[in-house]
């Protein structure tokens with residue numbers, strides 16, 4: 001069976017365990033690399049040398065496309081890419097996504113797809129002869145972003161299962177929020193759970209969609225909705241997950257001033273808290289915040305490389321199985 005990565009709902013605790021262990025090992029090895037070992041900084045160096053990845057991006061991307069491509073290159077694989085498939089692929093001549101995928105899956109061994117339509121990755125997976133990785137489908141999901149978000153959270157708070165996670169911004173259209181909130185709900189009650197309370201902070205027209213909120217509530221997590229950030233909410237958060245206004249997906253102008261994490265609000269952060277952002281940012285996250293020790297969004301983006309290396313290894317069956325080491329996740333649970 002092909003190993004597609006379409007939605008976080010397919011993830012199991014043991015999958016997360018394997019991905020995070022592999023990502024952490026690559027990160028450690030990278031940190032310790034010597035001058036002569038610059039390229040051999042993954043335990044899996046060259047593991048994918050016989051594979052070709054096609055990155056098919058119908059929407060703009062910096063981090064996702066390049067971290068996937070760097071990940072493939074670091075694993076010894078080859079990359080075929082188009083940075084603007086909407087304009088430079090046969091989509092402009094009226095070709096359907098399905099036909100493009102049928103063709104591309106004859107050329108590559110894995111397809112990394114970003115598309116403006118929700119559900120596009122599932123449609124692609126249904127007709128593809130090779131694994132499809134969802135690199136963001138409209139306002140649906142962004143599963144590998146959720147993986148690197150959770151990896152960054154787990155790095156900072158190992159073993160914690162009671163975190164107060166505060167999502168801020170365009171929660172309606174922000175696909176990264178949907179994926180991470182689903183993960184919080186799905187993992188609740190398992191050894192891989194990480195959240196105790198979830199706050200959704202957004203202007204009313206950008207509040208979290210009901211199905212996502214419903215799932216988080218049903219999981220048993222404590223949930224609260226707010227229309228703005230306040231010093232007490234900031235002080236009571238362990239993870240503040242900022243997002244920009246998705247102005248390309250609805251008629252709300254870019255900006256984010258109304259829910260910005262200003263310097264004065266940020267002064268309420270507790271010492272151990274972390275501020276994340278999937279990036280790119282607009283005015284919701286002023287550059288002045290970058291110098292705070294709680295700012296972890298550049299580290300989060302960097303983690304994307306290690307996590308996506310692990311995802312590619314998993315897709316090709318090259319990832320070590322989960323260990324039963326103490327602290328490892330032992331309980332399996334199907335989410336689909």
Ligand code: ASP
Pocket residue numbers: 136142175176243244278279280
């Ligand atoms: N880069 C993220 C995404 O593709 C977040 C964003 O664009 O706001 O969803």
